[in-house]
Amino acid sequence: MAADPLIAELLAIVGPEGVLSSPAELSVYASDGNPLWRALPRAVVLPREHGEVEQVMATLFRHGVPVVARGAGTGLSGGALPVPGGVIVGMNRMNRVLAIDPDNRRALVESGVINAQLSAAARAWGLEFAPDPSSQAACTVGGNVAENSGGAHCLKYGVTSQHILALEVVQADGRALWLGSPHRETPGLDLRGLFVGSEGTMGVCTRLWVRLIPLRASVETVLAMFDRVEDASEAVSGVIASGVLPAALEMMDQLAIAAVERGTHPVGFPADLGAVLLLEVDGGEEQCAEDTADILAQLQRRRPRAVVRADRPAQRELWWQNRKTAFGSMGRIAPAYYVQDGVIPRTALVDVLRRVTRVGEGAGLRIANVFHAGDGNLHPLILFDPRTPGSVERVLSAGTEVLAACVEAGGAISGEHGIGVEKREEMRFMFSEQDLALMDRVRLAMDPTGRMNPGKLLPTPGRCIDRPGLEAPAAPGS
Amino acid sequence: MTTRISLSPPARAQLDACVHCGFCLPACPTYRVLGNEADSPRGRIALVAGLLDGSVQSDDSAARLHLSRCLDCRTCESVCPSKVGYGRIIEDVRAQLGPGDLPRPLRWGLGALLRRPRRLELMRHPLRLAHRLGVLPAIVRRTLGPDAAALGAAVTLPPASARSLLPLSLTPARAPRGQVTLLLGCVMDLVFPRVNWATAAVLARAGFAVRTPRDQGCCGALHLHAGERARARELARSLIDSLGTEGPVVVNSAGCSSAMKGYGELLADDPAYAQRALRFAQGVRDLAEFLDPLPLSGWRRLDLRLTYADPCHLAHAQGIREAPRRLLARAGLDPLPLAEADACCGAAGVYNLVHPHIAGGILERKIESVRASGADTLVTANPGCHLQLKRGAVRHGWPGRVYHLAEVLAAAMGEAPPEALGGGSWPQIP
Numbered sequence: 001m002a003a004d005p006l007i008a009e010l011l012a013i014v015g016p017e018g019v020l021s022s023p024a025e026l027s028v029y030a031s032d033g034n035p036l037w038r039a040l041p042r043a044v045v046l047p048r049e050h051g052e053v054e055q056v057m058a059t060l061f062r063h064g065v066p067v068v069a070r071g072a073g074t075g076l077s078g079g080a081l082p083v084p085g086g087v088i089v090g091m092n093r094m095n096r097v098l099a100i101d102p103d104n105r106r107a108l109v110e111s112g113v114i115n116a117q118l119s120a121a122a123r124a125w126g127l128e129f130a131p132d133p134s135s136q137a138a139c140t141v142g143g144n145v146a147e148n149s150g151g152a153h154c155l156k157y158g159v160t161s162q163h164i165l166a167l168e169v170v171q172a173d174g175r176a177l178w179l180g181s182p183h184r185e186t187p188g189l190d191l192r193g194l195f196v197g198s199e200g201t202m203g204v205c206t207r208l209w210v211r212l213i214p215l216r217a218s219v220e221t222v223l224a225m226f227d228r229v230e231d232a233s234e235a236v237s238g239v240i241a242s243g244v245l246p247a248a249l250e251m252m253d254q255l256a257i258a259a260v261e262r263g264t265h266p267v268g269f270p271a272d273l274g275a276v277l278l279l280e281v282d283g284g285e286e287q288c289a290e291d292t293a294d295i296l297a298q299l300q301r302r303r304p305r306a307v308v309r310a311d312r313p314a315q316r317e318l319w320w321q322n323r324k325t326a327f328g329s330m331g332r333i334a335p336a337y338y339v340q341d342g343v344i345p346r347t348a349l350v351d352v353l354r355r356v357t358r359v360g361e362g363a364g365l366r367i368a369n370v371f372h373a374g375d376g377n378l379h380p381l382i383l384f385d386p387r388t389p390g391s392v393e394r395v396l397s398a399g400t401e402v403l404a405a406c407v408e409a410g411g412a413i414s415g416e417h418g419i420g421v422e423k424r425e426e427m428r429f430m431f432s433e434q435d436l437a438l439m440d441r442v443r444l445a446m447d448p449t450g451r452m453n454p455g456k457l458l459p460t461p462g463r464c465i466d467r468p469g470l471e472a473p474a475a476p477g478s
Numbered sequence: 479m480t481t482r483i484s485l486s487p488p489a490r491a492q493l494d495a496c497v498h499c500g501f502c503l504p505a506c507p508t509y510r511v512l513g514n515e516a517d518s519p520r521g522r523i524a525l526v527a528g529l530l531d532g533s534v535q536s537d538d539s540a541a542r543l544h545l546s547r548c549l550d551c552r553t554c555e556s557v558c559p560s561k562v563g564y565g566r567i568i569e570d571v572r573a574q575l576g577p578g579d580l581p582r583p584l585r586w587g588l589g590a591l592l593r594r595p596r597r598l599e600l601m602r603h604p605l606r607l608a609h610r611l612g613v614l615p616a617i618v619r620r621t622l623g624p625d626a627a628a629l630g631a632a633v634t635l636p637p638a639s640a641r642s643l644l645p646l647s648l649t650p651a652r653a654p655r656g657q658v659t660l661l662l663g664c665v666m667d668l669v670f671p672r673v674n675w676a677t678a679a680v681l682a683r684a685g686f687a688v689r690t691p692r693d694q695g696c697c698g699a700l701h702l703h704a705g706e707r708a709r710a711r712e713l714a715r716s717l718i719d720s721l722g723t724e725g726p727v728v729v730n731s732a733g734c735s736s737a738m739k740g741y742g743e744l745l746a747d748d749p750a751y752a753q754r755a756l757r758f759a760q761g762v763r764d765l766a767e768f769l770d771p772l773p774l775s776g777w778r779r780l781d782l783r784l785t786y787a788d789p790c791h792l793a794h795a796q797g798i799r800e801a802p803r804r805l806l807a808r809a810g811l812d813p814l815p816l817a818e819a820d821a822c823c824g825a826a827g828v829y830n831l832v833h834p835h836i837a838g839g840i841l842e843r844k845i846e847s848v849r850a851s852g853a854d855t856l857v858t859a860n861p862g863c864h865l866q867l868k869r870g871a872v873r874h875g876w877p878g879r880v881y882h883l884a885e886v887l888a889a890a891m892g893e894a895p896p897e898a899l900g901g902g903s904w905p906q907i908p
C-alpha cells in the first residue's frame with residue numbers, strides 16, 4: 001500500500017481516487033500528445049479544487065519533489081512529459097466554468113476546463129472563447145495558457161495571450177497569487193503576460209478570467225482546390241497582399257488530404273489534388289460579401305481546379321472537422337507521425353516547402369504538410385514506423401533540418417506547440433547565450449528552487465530525460 | 479497468475495493506428511466521471527500496449543480495474559480521427575483476462591442462463607412470484623447489492639414472452655412485399671416482450687411477412703463484452719443455424735445487431751462457418767435502419783413531447799443516428815433536441831451492477847439532460863438502455879415515460895399489444 005510517506009500524505013489531501021501510484025497507472029501518463037518521449041512519474045495527483053492544489057504543492061515542496069502540471073496531455077513538444085522522480089499534477093477534475101459575465105464579455109473558469117466546452121457554455125450568451133486550436137475538443141484552457149496556443153482563427157483574433165485577463169497561480173511552495181486583473185490593464189510589470197507561454201515552469205494555474213468575443217454575425221467559408229501546391233501557396237500570398245484579413249486561411253497538401261479523407265470526416269476531395277485551401281471571412285454582412293468577392297478573385301487568378309463556397313452551416317462544419325482532424329487522422333496512413341511547428345515569412349512558403357520535400361527525400365521519409373498558411377505557421381508531419389530500427393533518430397534529425405530551414409528563411413522554431421523538451425536545444429538557433437541566461441534568471445525569480453517542470457523550455461547543460469527508445473529509469477519510490 | 483496477453487492481427491492493427499492525440503478523452507463517459515486518464519480510451523490503449531510488451535503484468539490489479547471499467551460503448555470510435563477500432567482491442571483483451579471482477583451470481587447468470595436462453599424463460603414464473611411475494615428484492619440486494627435491487631424495482635416482468643404469443647410466421651394484411659426474420663433476443667423477450675410484439679406489428683404493417691423461429695437463442699453480445707469469446711462463438715453458430723442465411727434478419731436491440739454484424743469476423747477462422755457467418759452478417763439490419771427507406775403509412779397522431787437518446791451500439795458502433803429520428807418525425811413526433819444525446823447512459827450490459835458508482839454518475843448526467851429537454855417521453859432502441867433509463871427516471875425523479883422506438887411507431891400506427899405482454903403504459907391515441 002502507501003509505503004511511500006509522500007503518497008500517504010497526498011492521499012490524505014485528495015482521497016483515494018485522486019492519487020495514482022501503481023506502475024500500470026503511471027505508464028498511462030508516460031507521455032503527452034507526442035509519444036516519442038516517455039518517462040514515468042513517481043505519482044499522479046488529481047485535485048478537485050484550488051485549495052487542494054495549494055495543499056498538494058506545499059506537500060511536494062516539503063518533500064523537495066519536482067512538479068509537472070498536466071492538462072489533457074495533447075501537447076506536442078513533451079511539455080507535460082514526466083520528469084523522473086517528479087509528480088504530475090493533473091488538472092482534469094477541475095473542469096468547471098464558474099461564472100460567465102456576458103455584460104463584460106468574460107468568464108471565470110477552472111484551468112482544466114476543455115476549450116470547446118468553454119465555448120459551448122459561452123455560446124448560450126452569444127459569446128465564445130476565440131483561441132481554437134485544432135485539438136480544442138480535448139485540450140484544456142490551462143494547457144492553452146501554458147503553451148500560448150494558436151488556432152485557425154487566431155490569424156484575425158490573436159493567440160491565447162490576447163484572451164487572458166487574469167490568472168490564479170499556485171507557486172512551487174504552495175502559495176497562491178493572482179496575476180493580472182479581471183477588470184482592466186494593470187500598471188507595473190505584466191506578470192500575466194509572462195506566465196502565458198511559460199509551459200508550466202512558473203507554477204500551476206488553477207483558475208482564470210478569460211475574455212470572450214461575440215459570435216460572428218456573418219461568416220463565409222470557401223474551399224479552393226489546386227493541382228499544384230505552388231499555385232495554392234501563391235494564392236495565399238495573393239489573398240494577403242490584397243489587403244483582406246481573413247479570419248482563417250488553412251492549407252493541406254496531397255498526403256495530408258489522403259489522411260483526412262480516410263478519417264472520420266471525409267469531404268470527398270479527389271485523390272490527385274495537389275493542395276487545398278480553406279478560407280473564412282467574417283464580420284458585418286456587407287464587409288463579409290466584399291471580402292469574399294476579393295478573395296474569390298484572387299483565388300481564380302492562380303488556376304484553381306475548383307472553388308466552392310459553403311452553402312449551409314453543416315457543410316462549413318464538415319470542412320472544419322476535416323481540417324481539424326488532420327494530425328489525428330495520420331494513423332490512417334502511417335503508424336506514427338512527428339509534427340514540426342516552424343514559422344516562416346509567407347513570402348518564403350514556396351521555397352521552404354521545396355526544402356521540406358528535399359529533406360524528406362534525403363531521409364527516405366514521407367512528409368505531409370498542414371499549415372496555418374495565413375500566418376506562415378508550417379506543420380510538416382513526418383511519417384514513420386517506430387518499430388523500424390533507427391527510424392526515430394532519422395525522424396528527429398529530419399525535424400531539426402526542417403526547423404533550420406525555417407530559421408534561415410527568417411522564421412522561428414515554434415508557432416504554437418511550444419518548446420517543451422523537444423526543442424530546448426533548437427532554442428540556440430534563435431537566442432544568444434545572453435538571451436537564454438536572462439530567461440533563466442526570470443524563470444528562477446518565479447520558481448527559485450527550479451522544481452516547476454525542470455528540463456523543459458530552456459536548454460540545460462546535460463540531459464535529465466532520455467531521448468526516445470530509452471525509457472527513463474523508474475523513479476525512486478515507484 | 480500472469481499470462482502473456484497477445485492481440486489477433488486485426489486487433490493489433492487497430493492498436494497501431496492510435497497516434498496518441500487524445501481527442502477521445504472528453505468523449506469517454508468513464509473519463510468524464512473520473513477525470514483519470516487510466517479510465518480513458520487513450521489510457522486503456524496504453525495499458526494494453528503495456529500488457530503486450532510485458533511492461534504491465536496481466537495480474538496487475540490496477541490495470542485490470544481500469545480495463546474492466548470500460549463500458550465498451552464505442553463512443554471513442556465515433557470521435558477518433560484515425561478511426562481506431564477500440565472495441566476490437568478491448569474484446570480481445572477481455573477474452574484473455576477473463577471475466578475478472580464480475581460478482582459470482584452474475585458470472586453464474588451469464589454462464590448458466592444465457593448459455594441456454596430458454597432457461598431464462600423458465601425463470602419467468604418463479605421470478606414473478608418471488609417479486610409478488612417481495613422476497614426477490616431482498617435476495618437481489620443480498621447477492622448483487624442495492625443497485626441491482628433498484629433496477630428490479632423499476633421493472634416488473636410481464637406474464638408472457640412474445641416468443642409464446644407471436645405466430646411462427648406473421649403475415650401482413652395485403653400480399654407481402656417480402657419476408658424478414660425477427661431476432662427475439664434474450665433480455666428483450668424476458669423483460670420487454672411488448673417491444674418484440676411491436677416490432678413484428680410494425681414490420682407487418684410495412685408489408686413484410688415476419689418469421690420468428692422458436693429455437694433461436696442468444697446472440698452472444700453480452701458474452702463478447704464480458705470477454706467470453708469462446709461462448710460467444712458457440713452462440714453465434716447456433717443462432718446462424720436457427721435463423722438461416724436467406725435474408726434480412728431484423729434486430730430491435732442495438733447491442734445484438736452490432737454484435738451480429740460482426741459474426742463474419744468472429745467466425746472467420748472456423749472453416750465450417752466462415753462463409754455462412756459472413757453471409758448472415760450481411761443480412762443483419764437494425765430495425766431503424768431497415769424501416770428508414772421503406773414507405774410507411776397509416777399514422778395517427780400521438781400526443782407526446784418526446785426526445786430520443788442514442789444507444790451507443792447504434793450510434794457509435796453502427797453509425798446509425800438519423801434513421802430513428804427520421805422515423806419518429808415521419809410519425810409526426812419530431813424529437814426535441816437532447817444535449818449529449820449520444821452519450822452513454824451507463825447501462826452497458828451488466829456494467830451498472832459491477833461498477834454502480836461510475837454508472838450512477840453517468841446515469842444522473844443523462845437524466846438531467848433529459849429533464850432539461852422538456853420532453854415527457856424518452857425513446858431509445860436497446861433493452862439495456864431501456865432498463866437503465868427507466869431506473870434513472872425512478873431514481874432521479876423524472877416523471878416521464880421510457881419507450882422503445884418500436885413501441886412508439888406501433889402505437890402511432892394504431893396498434894395496441896395484448897394484455898398478456900404486461901399492462902401499464904402504452905403510448906395512447908388521444
Ligand SMILES: Cc1cc2nc3c(=O)[nH]c(=O)nc-3n(C[C@H](O)[C@H](O)[C@H](O)COP(=O)(O)OP(=O)(O)OC[C@H]3O[C@@H](n4cnc5c(N)ncnc54)[C@H](O)[C@@H]3O)c2cc1C
Pocket residue numbers: 032033068069070071072073074075076078079080091111112132133134135138139140141142143144145146147148149150151152199200201203204205206327328416417453498499500
Ligand atoms: C491533433 C492535435 C492538434 C493540435 N492542434 C493545435 C493547434 O492547432 N494549435 C496549437 O496551438 N496547438 C495544437 N496542438 C497542441 C496542443 O493541443 C496544445 O498545446 C494545447 O494547448 C495543450 O493543452 P493540454 O491541456 O493538452 O496541455 P498538456 O499537453 O497537458 O500540457 C501542455 C503544457 O502546459 C502545461 N500546463 C498544463 N496545464 C497547466 C496549468 N493548469 N498550469 C500550468 N501549466 C500547465 C504543462 O506542464 C505542459 O508544459 C495540437 C495537438 C494535437 C494532438
Ligand code: SF4
Pocket residue numbers: 328331495496497498499500501502503519520523554557558559560561562
Ligand atoms: S482519438 Fe484515436 S488516435 Fe487519438 S488517442 Fe484516441 S484512440 Fe488514439
Ligand code: SF4
Pocket residue numbers: 505506507508509517518519522547548549550551552553554555564
Ligand atoms: S468504449 Fe466507451 S467507456 Fe470504453 S474507452 Fe471507449 S468511450 Fe470509454
